[in-house]
Structure formats: C-alpha cells, structure tokens
Amino acid sequence: MLAGALLLAAVWVFLLRGRPYSWSVPGPSDFLRALNLHNFGPNVFLPAALMVLAFLLVFGLVGGWLLAGRMLAPLTRITDATRRATTGSLTHRIQLTGRRDEFRELADAFDAMLARLEAQVGEQQRFAANAAHELRTPLAITQTLLDVARGDPHRDSSELVDRLHAVNSRAIRLTEALLVLSHADGRAFTREHVDLSLIAEEAAETLLPFAEKRGVTIKTSGDAIHTTGSHALLLQLTTNLVHNAVVHNLPEGGNVWVTTSVFPTRALLTVENTGEHLSRQLVATLAEPFQRGAERRVTDHAGVGLGLAIVESITRAHGGVLTLTPRPAGGLCVTVQLPTASLRAW
Known part of the structure; x- marks a missing residue:
C-alpha cells in the first residue's frame, strides 16, 4: 500500500x-x-x-x-x-511472548512437547535404574546361595533348592510384570466391549481363597458398566488392585470393597480396603514403579512393586484416569475412571 x-x-x-x-x-x-x-x-x-x-x-x-x-x-x-x-537438551523452552498467532501457538505446542518428552525421559531413566536394582537383587541372592553351597558341600541341598526356587520365582514375577507394563505402555492391544462389573466379580472370585487365608473379606457391588478395551489388561488391572487391597490390609478382620458405577460419560471402578493410616504424600508416590507402601518390604505375597504402576499404565492406555486417596479410617481408596461404551454398538 x-x-x-x-x-x-x-x-x-x-x-x-x-x-x-x-x-x-x-x-x-x-x-x-x-x-x-x-x-x-x-x-x-x-x-x-x-x-x-x-x-x-x-x-x-x-x-x-x-x-x-x-x-x-x-x-x-x-x-x-x-x-x-x-542434541539431547530437553530443558530449553521457547517461551514466546506477544499476541497469540500461529507462531505463538506453534511455540506453545513445542514447549508442551518438550516438557512431556523431558518428563518421559526422566521417568524412563528412573524406571531403568529401579528395574536394574530389582533384577540385581535376586541374582545377588542366588550367587550368594551358590557360593555358600560350594563352600560347604555337605550342607543339606533341599533347603538350598527351596530358597533358590523362591528367589527364581520372584525374578520370574518381576520379569512378567515388566512385560505386562511394556505391553500396556505400547497400547498394542485389540479393543473390544468389556463389562467392568463382570471383570470385578472374576477378579474377586480368583483372589477369594487368598483373601480368606489372610482373614480378609471381599465384597463386590455395583451396576453393569461397559467400556472399550482389552479384557485381559482390564482383568490384570482389577486383579492387581484387589491383590494390593488384600495384601496391604489389617492383620485380621480386614475388608475390601469392589464397586462399579456409571456416569453419563465415565465408568468408575473403585477398590477400597481397610489398613494402616496413609499420608497423602506417601499415597502420591504409590503409583511409581517399585513402591511398596510405607516400607520396601518383600514377603511371599508383597509382589515386585509394579502393581499400581501397571494399573496406571493400563488406565492411561485405555484413556482413563487413576486416582489414589487415603481413607480417613485407614487404608486406601483407588478409583479408575474409564470412558463408557454405548450398548448400541454391540
């Protein structure tokens, strides 16, 4: 002009x-x-x-x-x-100022991508370090047992075999948990219509003998709610939640409540359990890999510290949200929100 x-x-x-x-x-x-x-x-x-x-x-x-x-x-x-x-530097941000035009939106989207990549890389590094530590523990125990057996050839081998079997079983459970976690993070699964209430009942029935042995009562209730996803992964999610609720419970007379409810656009699976009082700071870290509550204790049924990490990965892969809150009376309340599936698509 x-x-x-x-x-x-x-x-x-x-x-x-x-x-x-x-x-x-x-x-x-x-x-x-x-x-x-x-x-x-x-x-x-x-x-x-x-x-x-x-x-x-x-x-x-x-x-x-x-x-x-x-x-x-x-x-x-x-x-x-x-x-x-x-070059590997993910800490730099553009932080473009000025009016919100196409370049500003592109810069903001790029900053968000860098922040997400930085968080994922940090999480993967921590996960790799924790996994290496957890895998090194059973190997070190096995090496120690073998060295002791070699130094004392007249020692009873049956005790050595039992301990090696227990250590090897724990290593196998850890490896299988890592494979499940990797499968869930990759989101490489076939989606189908799933009834969460039936999955909750199946998980409760599977763990009922284990719960009775520990003096814990499992109660299931709720409506039939449908979502879209992998039946095997959602069953793994529910089983992990119920198993954790049974393990981290009162020594005697504990309870576990498994409830399903439906909202217009969200399907809710809630697992509550009695137990020790937990702080919000501790609960906020329970979904991180290899966290086992207040103490990193290992027992026959304590798992490998990946239960809630697997639950969070499966929930995220299904487009859901995982919420952990401490119960005022003691114990934990875990809520999984998943998108609902319309019955018309059946």
Missing part, C-alpha cells in the same frame, strides 16, 4: 506540472497534456520514471526483508530450540 501511494504521488506530480492550482483534481485536458509525446520523451519522463522505479524496488526489497525478518523471528527461535532438542 505504501509503494502504491508513492507511485500515485509520482504520477500526480507529473499530471499537475504547470497547473496554477496544484491541489485541484486534474481534468481530461490534463491527461491529454500528460500524454503529449514531449512529456513522454526520453529526456523528461523516462529518467524520472526509472528513478522512481529504482527507488520503489530498493524500498520494496529492504522493507520486505525487514518485515519478513521481523515476522519470521519466532520461527528462528523455534528452529534453535529444535536443534537443541536434537
């Missing part, structure tokens, strides 16, 4: 040359006079036109270069942040 205004001003000057009233609008006679061959000759109009065009060319190039540089400056910052991310 500015270049066009300059061009019109140049033409106006030539049309008004020699007029007594330079601010009046030119008429037809002025245009006829401007078309005179003398005015368009090489000695009058052509040099002036070339000068004006040269000025407009330089002005357009310089102005366009400055304007493009100002407009593309955010893209340069995004490019620099991308180069830093490729």
Whole structure:
C-alpha cells in the first residue's frame, strides 16, 4: 500500500506540472497534456520514471526483508530450540511472548512437547535404574546361595533348592510384570466391549481363597458398566488392585470393597480396603514403579512393586484416569475412571 501511494504521488506530480492550482483534481485536458509525446520523451519522463522505479524496488526489497525478518523471528527461535532438542537438551523452552498467532501457538505446542518428552525421559531413566536394582537383587541372592553351597558341600541341598526356587520365582514375577507394563505402555492391544462389573466379580472370585487365608473379606457391588478395551489388561488391572487391597490390609478382620458405577460419560471402578493410616504424600508416590507402601518390604505375597504402576499404565492406555486417596479410617481408596461404551454398538 505504501509503494502504491508513492507511485500515485509520482504520477500526480507529473499530471499537475504547470497547473496554477496544484491541489485541484486534474481534468481530461490534463491527461491529454500528460500524454503529449514531449512529456513522454526520453529526456523528461523516462529518467524520472526509472528513478522512481529504482527507488520503489530498493524500498520494496529492504522493507520486505525487514518485515519478513521481523515476522519470521519466532520461527528462528523455534528452529534453535529444535536443534537443541536434537542434541539431547530437553530443558530449553521457547517461551514466546506477544499476541497469540500461529507462531505463538506453534511455540506453545513445542514447549508442551518438550516438557512431556523431558518428563518421559526422566521417568524412563528412573524406571531403568529401579528395574536394574530389582533384577540385581535376586541374582545377588542366588550367587550368594551358590557360593555358600560350594563352600560347604555337605550342607543339606533341599533347603538350598527351596530358597533358590523362591528367589527364581520372584525374578520370574518381576520379569512378567515388566512385560505386562511394556505391553500396556505400547497400547498394542485389540479393543473390544468389556463389562467392568463382570471383570470385578472374576477378579474377586480368583483372589477369594487368598483373601480368606489372610482373614480378609471381599465384597463386590455395583451396576453393569461397559467400556472399550482389552479384557485381559482390564482383568490384570482389577486383579492387581484387589491383590494390593488384600495384601496391604489389617492383620485380621480386614475388608475390601469392589464397586462399579456409571456416569453419563465415565465408568468408575473403585477398590477400597481397610489398613494402616496413609499420608497423602506417601499415597502420591504409590503409583511409581517399585513402591511398596510405607516400607520396601518383600514377603511371599508383597509382589515386585509394579502393581499400581501397571494399573496406571493400563488406565492411561485405555484413556482413563487413576486416582489414589487415603481413607480417613485407614487404608486406601483407588478409583479408575474409564470412558463408557454405548450398548448400541454391540
């Protein structure tokens, strides 16, 4: 628009040359006079036109270069942040300011992606370190038992075999849990319609003998609710919750409540248990891998510390939300929210 205004001003000057009233609008006679061959000759109009065009060319190039540089400056910052991310630096953020335009939205989305990648990388590093520590423990115990047996060949081998069997079983459970966790994180499973109430009853019936042996009562209730996902993974999720509720309970007379309820768009699976009083700070860390409550104790049924981590991964893979809250009377309340499935699709 500015270049066009300059061009019109140049033409106006030539049309008004020699007029007594330079601010009046030119008429037809002025245009006829401007078309005179003398005015368009090489000695009058052509040099002036070339000068004006040269000025407009330089002005357009310089102005366009400055304007493009100002407009593309955010893209340069995004490019620099991308180069830093490729070198492994995920702590840098663009933090673009100004009005919310396309570049601002792109920068904000890139910052969110970097934050998520940084969190995932940190979580994977902690998980790898914890997994290596947990896997090293049974191997070290096995090595110690074998060294003791080699130093005392007359020792009863039946006790050694039993202890090696127990240690090996724990290592197998840990490996299987890691495989389940990897399978859930990959989300590589076939989705089907699942009734959560039937899964809750199946998990409760499976763990009923184990609960009776520990003096814990399991109670199931609720409505039939349907969701979409993997039947095997959702059964694993429910079984882990019920198993944890039975293990981390009162020594005698404990209770576990498994409830299913439905909302317009969410299906809820709730598992509550009696037990010791838990702080909110401790409960906030229970879903992290290899956390076993207040103490990292290992018993025959304490698991490998991946129960709630597997539950969280399966919940996240199904588009749900896992909530852990301590009960005022002691124990834990775990709620899994999953998207509901319409019966019309059956």
